[in-house]
Structure formats: structure tokens, C-alpha cells
Amino acid sequence: MQISLFITCFNDTLFPETGRAMVQLLERLGHTVTFPMEQTCCGQMHYNTGYQEETIPLVRKFVDVFEGAEAIVAPSASCVGMVKEFYPKVADRADDKVLAGKVDKMIPRVFELSQFLVEELGVEDVGAYYPHRVTYHPTCHSLRMLDVGDAPVRLLRNVRGLELIELPDSEQCCGFGGTFAVKNAETSTAMLGDKMCNIKSTGAEVCTAADNSCLMHIGGGLQRQSSGVETVHLAEILASTE
Amino acid sequence: MSKKAEHTPTFEESAKAYLDNTQLRRNIGHATHTIRDKRENVVDEMPDWEALREAGDAIKTHTMRHLDEYLLQLEESVQEAGGQVHWARDAEEANQIITGLVKGKKVNEAVKVKSITTDEIGLNKALAEEGIQALETDLAELIVQLAGDEPSHILVPAIHKNRAEIRELFKEKLNKDELSDRPEDLAEAARLYLRKKFLNAKVGISGANFAVAETGTVAVVESEGNGRMCTTLPDTLITVMGIEKVIPRWRDFEVFMQLLPRSSTAERMNPYNSFWTGVTEGDGPQEFHVVLLDNGRTKVLADEMGRQTLNCIRCSACLNVCPVYERTGGHAYNSVYPGPIGAILTPQLKGLDDEGAASLPYASTLCGACYEVCPVKINIPDVLVHLRGKIVDEQKRNGGLKSKFEPEHIGMKLLSRAFANSKRYERAQKVARSGQKLFADEGVISKLPGYLSKWTNTRDLKAIPDQTFREWWRQRDE
């Protein structure tokens, strides 16, 4: 299949290794990947913070870039959630019927990586090898907005060498929430504290998730505590081989 | 509200004090987790729960769309049954009506039950100014009242207090020398105190969970039976309700009487369900008044997206699952409506020009747990984002009004411009990468200045690596 990578601005800039892992993984599975260079940002931060007017040009841009794509796959549940849930609303706000039509047509072809692998490609064993104790944090947007269900867990269970340890209270939000982490830093930190306690209680070496944004927050906290637990995006685990 | 709102503290300002109070966090964490787990169990028993939620949503949405008609019908039914209806545009008007009614009875005490709506309008204070004491009879409300405190939860107003704290309070305020902290003993102490009050009460004031347009019936559901005393023993009963509490038909109870108890107290049915219709000679109150309160609700109704907020049946399920509420408790919201529902209801009722109220839509990570449990399917995260949009639009209209929002405003604008063009975006990436050199040490940033220091106070930040993904891709393609 011809897959268009939607790497997201956040991953492009801060976590390029996640994008590289996706390329490796999807090519290993026999697909052709392209990266439309014109892509930038889905506008989630703007939209969620209340800058909805500023989101309009970003939605137009996204649609221009990905309009003809067969499948658009991203390593970020929250950015995919933005496109699927809110692009129609932005098009409404722009009062642009043409844009709304294009958005509607595009949405069924936008996927989060794990959901794409399991539900679209029907692959649960991607032939990965990762000899570590891992715990999985389901991010709120992957869980409640995209409904990825146990797709990530199924993929992880088939990784050779990997010991998957269940995270207590896993469905509790980590406290990131985009600009929430700065606007309400103290509350965010209190939530992070409980998340870190739960992660550490598993004895895992690695905490993984389908969103680098939450992982950046969790990882930043774990590192400040010198906890020794690392945060690694799901794509990187799935791309690993012997 | 038409008057310019007073300054109320922002959520961020208020939350600080509560976050540091470990006892409070433990009390609330314990209580919310207990109710949360119980709720899940009793909801899981229901094979048709999703269908019930759909029905609840549908009835409420329909009612809101025809609210004017149903309210007129309610007025007519109440009058036909021998009751009187009063319309109150705002808090002041409602308080005037109610104090007028109580004063007319020449009493200096009224028993009161189950009404956050009366807290919303500050009724107790208005009555006190006229020399009338309103006595809370709901156990938790009584605790809060005796402590001179404010409720911190819609349904469990004293959720922030533990048993030992309550025992101390009762010993002092109810003149008890000896009292254990067993729930039964605490309840008994309150009961003995309240019984005396009930038997002498001439006026009862209640809230309403629902009011049926078709029959004029008002309903209150509760756990203790004190509400029933309030609504049956006094000669005069005054019910205060927000106009959104009306439901069209008697048979709509079928839906809400299943949704509400399971979502709120995690019970299959409430121990006491009281319904009253007008007056009946020789039985119960001989005078019955309903005060229909607007106080900003018609304004909410006018906003197509925000309107669903009025579908709320005040079950408080959203509070009990909210990770933010769990950490800060209800007082941080500076409103009688705390938690996720408060974060959308308060700013809509008070107006977005109230700084404190306007901070509430930001008191959420948009994790979606509230939407998942809401028995009438109010999409709280959606409304939160919608309100954030209105707040930002408002700030822009007023020329960037609040200076502390200005850097964010400028930043967002610049970012939007950069993101709209991939060349500009790539240049911005490079600028950021070289700019961070001042702060980064071996790929980690532990201290950032200004606004962003709020991040690095507790978390490290990964530095921007030397090569972006697109740079790598370009290289690979060559």
C-alpha cells in the first residue's frame, strides 16, 4: 500500500526518531511510504487553546497536502483525533462548503499507527524484537477519542523478548493536556506524580504510548526524578529488531 | 448577568492551596474512587445503559429546544393543582420573591433541603439579612453550614471532610460532650437535632430534580428522608428550580429514575423519591410555590453548542471521574458548580468577562473521562474547547485585554503563520534549535525562563535534536 506519513510538527521537530521508526516499520511490512514535504502542523494546539480562527489556514494546508493520499498515518493519537473530530468543525467555522466536503472525504483515510496496523492491515505481529520490561500507558485521546482499544497491547504482546506489565490505574490521565501543563502547572504536576508512582510500581524499564506529547511530559518527570525508567514511543518498539 | 461581574480568583490561583493540602486530597481521592468504582458496577449491570443514555439525551435536547412551551405548560399544570408559579429573571429577583413569601408567614426560621440552585442565588444570605435563618437539613449540607464552609461537591457537599473532622464539629456545634466518629452515631446526632426543627417548621424550601410539565409534579430524590420531612411537614413549601429542570411527561421519569441514582450515588434506586403535585386539603403543605429561575440560563440556551450544558441532571458522575477535580477538590472552582460540569456551566451563567469564571474552561486536560460517564451524554470536552474559543475571541476583540494573555496570543499568531507555510515552518524549527543552545545540556533542558519555567519547575524537557525528521528524509532521498 502507498502510505502517506503524517509525522506531525511535534514529532518532526522533537522526536524525529519516532518518524524514522515508522518508515522502517512500514517498509519492513512491504509498504511504500511517502512524506509530503509541504506538511506542517494539524493545528491541535491552536484549536484546543481557543485559537480557532488561527486553525483555519492549518486545516486548509493539511487538506491541500494530503487530499489525494490513499492512507494517511500518524504516530500521534491526539493529532489524528484533531483531524477526525474537529476538522469538520473548523471547516464549519470557516463557512467553506468545499473545504468541508474535502475534509469529510479525507477523514476515513486518516489513521493512528497502531489502529492502522491492527484494524486496517490486520497485522498483529510486526516481527519486532525488544528484550525489555515494558508498561503501556493508554493516552486519553487514543483511548476515548480514537477508541484504539487494545490494538497497541496486541501489537506489544507479539513483540519477541518483551515482557508487558500492566499499568495500575492506566486509564487515568497523565496530566499533560497540551497548554494545560503550563497554564495549570501545579495541577498537571500533581496528576503526573500519581502516574509516575504507578509506572514505577510496575518495575518496568520502559513506559510506552501512542503519543509522544504525553510521553514527553511523563518522561520529563521521570528524568527529573532520575527514576531510570525511560519513555519510548510505540513505533520505536515495533520497529526494533534483533 | 447584566451587571459587570466582580473579580473572582482564577482556578490556577485557587488550586494551589488545595493541591498542597494532603489531607484534603486524600479525603477527596478516597471518596471519589469509592463512588467511581461503585458506579461502574451498577452501570455494568444494565444491558441497555447506552440506550438509556441516548434516551436521556434525546428527551433533554428536545425539551431545551421547546423550553418556552414546556415552561408555560408547567405553569398551567402547577396552577391547576393549586400551586403558584413565580418567574425570576435573576438571583436578586428570586431572593426577593422567596424572602417576601417567608416574611409573609411571620417566621424567623425555614427548613431547607437539596438545593444547589439556592446556593447559586445566595438565598441563605438574603434570608439572613431579613432575620430569617435557613436551616440546611441534608446531612452533608448541615455539616458544611455548621462549619461555616462552602459545599465542595454537588452531591456530597462535605466530601472534603472526614469523619474525625465531622465529629469535632458536631461536638462543638450540637453541644455533644461524647460522640464517636461512627457514621451511625454522627447521623443520629444530626437526626435528633433536626427532628426538633422539623416539627416546628412552618416554611420549607426545596430544590427540584425534575418538574413535569404535563402534570405539574415536582420531584426530589435523596438518601436520608430529610427532604421528605421538609416537603411534607411545613404548611408552606417553596420550591426553587432552574428553568432547565422541566421534563415534558410523567413517563420520562422512567428514563431519569434509572440514569440518575446509578450515576450519582451508585445506587439502583434512591432510598427516598418524593413527588408532589400542588396542594391537597388536609395533607401536606397547604400552600405551594414554585420559583422558576433564569439567572443566565436563557443566554446559555441561545448558544447552540453550549446549550447541551442545560441537559445536566446534576448527578455529579463527571466530578467523581475528573482527574483535575480529584486533585484540587471543589473549592478551587470558586463556584457552587465545581468539576467538569462547573467548568462549562459557571462561565456560561456568569459570563466570560468574569476572570475567575473564564479560567475554568482551561481547568481540564480534555481527557474525556467526564463525557464517557455523563448519563445524558453532554460532550463536556467539546463545550470546554468551544468556550475557550469564545474567550480568546473576546480577548482579541478587546485588544488583547489581559496582558498576561498577550504573549500567548502573539505566539499563537506567529505559529499559525509559520505553520501555514512549510518554508517558514522549517526556518522556525532552525531558529528554535539554535535558540535553545543557551538552555540545553546534553540533550536535556532543566530550566527555562518566563512562562515556560512552569514546565521546567517539575519536569525536564528534551532538547530539540540536531536533525529534524524532514531533514533526515531529505537526506535519505538524495
Ligand code: SF4
Ligand atoms: S454533566 Fe453529566 S455527568 Fe456531570 S453532573 Fe451533569 S449529568 Fe452528571
